[in-house]
Amino acid sequence: MPTSPRTAYLSGLLLALAGSVFFSAKAVVAKLLYREGIDAVTLIALRMLLSLPVFLAVAIYTWRRRPRLSANDMGRIAGLGLLGYYASSMLDFLGLQYISAGLERLLLFLTPSFVLLLGIVWLKRPVTARQWLSLVVAYGGVVLVFWHDLHLGGRSTVLGSALVLGAALVYAVYLLASGELLKRVGSVRLVALAMSVSSLACLAQYALLRPWPTLFEQSRAVWSLSLVNAGLCTVLPVFLTMIAVARVGAGPASLAGMIGPVSTLFLAYWLLAEPITGLQLAGTTLVLAGMLLLSSRAASPKA
Template sequence: MSKTASDVSVAPTTHPSIVGGLAIAIGGAVLFSMKAVVAKLLYRYHIDAVTLIGFRMMFSFPVFAAVALWKMRTEPPIAVRDRWRLGGLGLIGYYLSSFLDFSGLQYISVGLERLILFLTPTFVLMITALFFKRRIGRAEWLALALSYCGIVLVFAHDLVGGKGSTVTGSLLVLGSAVCYAIYLLGTGEMVRRIGALRLVAYAMSASSVACIVQFFVLRPASMLVQPLPVYELSLVNGIFCTIFPVFMTMAAVQRIGATTASQAGMVGPVSTLFLGWAILGEPITTVQLAGTGLVLGGIYLLSKKKTTS
């Protein structure tokens, strides 16, 4: 009798929590995917990747720095070795990865960019197989095959618009995905010891400083003077496409777990495809939809394999 009553009392609170977690994960994925669209809009004002990420981090840095300082005062200090490691990984995962990504967006569509970035889990798998001698199973090979067939399909489709620029842009974004995969592998064990919030705040603060310093070293201070839309779009990029999705993803993981949150994040490439069509006028073709479906199918299989292994 008491068990039934307990089940009844728990059920109403559990369901809204799952629904809320899914909504947060989907919202975070859509907002994070929007950065490609915002970047395309910013490039219309003839700024480059250095200026774009410099402005992005100028708007987002105060928030991440505030969280980092709060964690420094309220939690025990982390080891010096971890500080250096975290700083280096932050530079790879957020500074270099972002720079390559935004550089690649100057040449390719937002749909192709999002699909290439979505291959990050496959790079994690391949890096662990090459350097840590982890065996890749049949299901994982199938997931890899589906994902890369989808990318080849969309890549071949976009080559029609310009071979040189598509290859250049794709290679840059590919480098971005590899950098982020290295970051994920390097911070996987640190998350348990340091905590996700502190880890992200420190890593983002380190990358923000690097992006801002890079801007002032490579560009004259006069580049700070831009048309009003550049400031508005950069504010959107820094707050709604950087700060919000980072914390929303963390909140979703706490509510529904990393696996379910990552599966909900699969809406990202699809949302980018339609946002690119609605805002930028990029066409949506049957080939692009088919390629997107293959990539999502492959990543879904890979995520399911992880939950059962």
């Protein structure tokens, strides 16, 4: 039985929501890893080392699918991998050294606004009134929580926030740039190849900046947390998010990421003992209101 446009849209939103929750948990796992004494370069190298076998296996399995990839296609895929999964991730993990997990996820939440604005300027895409309204409502919540944390962290909060904002902007460019290639090449094949490139870049970075053998001399706790970071917070959400983008588009998929700040707030409270204040709860309520607007019938395309 054929799937209706509305069913496909709602399933895409659900995939985007799940991907956002798993991606968001990455910030909490990273904070736990930093408590074990490693830095951002080591963290991302371990993350990608453990992720690489999966992405390589999928890349090899999908290699012969049509259309065949040209040298130009491979160059574009390599560029997307370096942009969306290396540069953006590196900026994000660097920023996490200075700010809380909750604030990091709220700042990455700015990605939908960058996607919408870049989409208007770059691709001339229309934006519905409901999308704008959902964004405005949710941003009210972001502003409340950001203002709260900014008064507590001082200069380190400013530095960390700038790095994470850079990550959000880079990832927004990646989402838009991957759209046409994603439709032609296929989400699974594209993400497997792009993540393989990113993984190799992260490992090369470690080899250039650190003695290579030290990467394998980490404690059992670091390896265990890195396995969680690679499997549940990288491999799984990457595929979920890319499939969601293919079904509903970059804008709605990014807006669905509004659930990320909410899940991170409570995970950080549970696992990191980061406080939850009334101001943060008020902001969380506004974020949830924005999610309800996004998922309502009026926000989805007509069947």
